[in-house]
Amino acid sequence: MTGEFTILPVPQLIPANSRPMLLASELLQLTPPLEGLIAPGQSAQAEVLSLKQTDQTDQTFQLLLKVTTDNGRQTMVQASSNQPLPQGASVVVTQPSPGNLAITVQQALSASVAALTRLDTTQLPVGTLLQGKVMTTQALPQVPGQPAVYRSLVTLLNTVLSGTTLTLDSPQPLRLGSLLSAQVQSSQSLSLVPLAARQDQLAVARQLITQQGRQGSLDSLISTLQNLPRDAELPDDLRAAINTLLADLPDIHQLSNPKGLAQALQNSGLFLEANLLQGQNPALTPDLKSNLLRLIAQIMPQVPGGPGFDPGATASMLARALPGFVRSALGTLGQVGESTQPISFPLPSRLLQSLAGEGDLENLLRLAAAAVSRLQTHQLSSLEQTGRTPEGNLQTTWQLEIPMRNLHDIVPLQIKIQHEEKEQQAQQEKHEKREQKEQLWRVELAFDLEPLGPLQVQAQLVRGSLSSQLWAERPYTASLIASQLGELRERLRASGLNVSDLDCHQGTPPQGNQTRLEQRWVDETA
Structure with missing residues (x-):
């Protein structure tokens, strides 16, 4: 199905080339027939309480009407119509016979106004997520040489317009009774947001909160493994798992090399699940998360009361250790809350406190499980920050952490890479060069390297122009970096980059909406 819907413009409620909603000769069929509901020559007010279309191929619509006569008597009646009257519509009806109610053309047209044909973007700004339920779908008379158009009535379930009806046109029929999520593009245009993606986003947000409480720093586990007594009596398989984990950690020199850095990113654990889906054997490629899960699998049989380990059940072990997403039915989409804020970077x-009275293996198992949760927190943060930006651009995020060996120390290096691509306008699609330029890259780094102390780097690249801000918590480090910015600028220019902003500050980057570098999609050469 296409992702674009059109809201009908107000001046064209009844197109000139199509027949009106109801003709004077057409009647609502009462089910069951009621004699004497409205006296001869009299009329009554009727309100549409509900609208139902039982079959997408059947152009008959079931209505529940509340009829109010002149003397104040109210009666609920069921009726059928060959055209939909929107829920909430008020019309004037007469009863020419026991089985029918009649509505005039003018009254039917006024009833159509009850369905929204334009959105007020002051109430619903561009980017607002609308959620609703499809009540009816019918094919409009097809114009020769033009694609088919289907008209639907959708009852909104959220925002200030909850309970109102929206009239939509789409090139394919919307499934009756389906729950629909769409983002406001303009006063008369919506963009479909697949419900499955919305459910996954909610599941990621819930799981991320859980992982936050379970995660622990990677260097706690690695320092514990490095300081294990040499004479500790450990099974050969467990000691081999420990040695593999430590040996696969990259050092600072490897991360200074482009190929070494690319390999470290690939082996960070961020892509383990994707590699498994592609059928790759996790035992053949170094991977931090895979090594941690293998370590847990070797520790568990040694812990009193722990389950036995089957070496042939590696895939099963990995599957049990991965996050379990709960995709429960949302019921009505009105239960969907506001989007959660991304976890701070x-x-x-x-650091996890030692368990008093517990043995070394119990502590080791606890630290390893916390390390896996920390990697999963980065993975879920990547998923949460991937999608459409408020401006409608497509943003992809990769957030990860690499324990880096620096002499005898372990320095966790946190990395966040974001790629943002602007959705091209129709008049720009012909200009391939411009299309290639409309991409924005952001990189954030955070690490604590002695004797420099905690450091953070924010950089972005767009149209070959680089902007960067460095933050150092220690005054001496900030002064040292500031004195070297000129040389850094020249080295960046020598690599072919146009360096615009390059500054160093003492402290930490401000948190909140202004943490990222300001960038506007403006072509300065235009």
């Missing part, structure tokens, strides 16, 4: 250090 970088993740703060979180």
